[in-house]
Amino acid sequence: MTAPDRPELDADTHARVQELFALVRAGDAATLARLLGMGLVPxxxxxxxxxxxxxxxxxxxADAVRVLLQHGADASLANDRAQTPLGTAAFKGDIDVVRALIEGGAPVDDQPDGGRTALMLAAMFDRVEIIELLLAHGANPEHAGADGATALDLARGMGAERAVQRLSHPSESSIPRTPKPGVE
Incomplete structure (x- = not known):
């Protein structure tokens, strides 16, 4: 996949944009919220x-993720390597960011250009808590990548034993569910 043509920025604009990206990498949610409120494109x-x-x-x-989502950031916007924010958080193993993304409306089964779903990435790296969360929010363990591999296949290939065990029984959940009022 080739990157789209992007216009060149003048030196001053480039420096300011780099400062913005550094601010996001540092997680300055308050400043980010202020800038988004002033019209920064999310x-x-x-x-x-x-x-x-x-x-x-x-x-x-997670706080910066919430701020961006509240200001209209697209949770499905993949990068040039067909990676989504939810997939990235699953890969990194950050349950708080995964929760923030799901709560903000990120589709759990996003799979841009035949890439890996968040469940596949969580499985590969034995992130069982994230697997549980994704399954509880409707992730489909039967989705396959362009290579035909499912989350279970990828977990097996990576030797992620806990993920293999969990995905071998995808309908079971260790996440306690709160009963609906009037239903026992």
């Missing part, structure tokens, strides 16, 4: 196609 991307949301997710800043 889906701004860097030269690799990483959106502000992707960077906040990758660097483990």
């Amino acid at each position: 889906n701004l991307r860097d030269g690799k196609g990483d959106s502000l949301l992707m960077l906040a997710a990758y660097h483990g800043h």
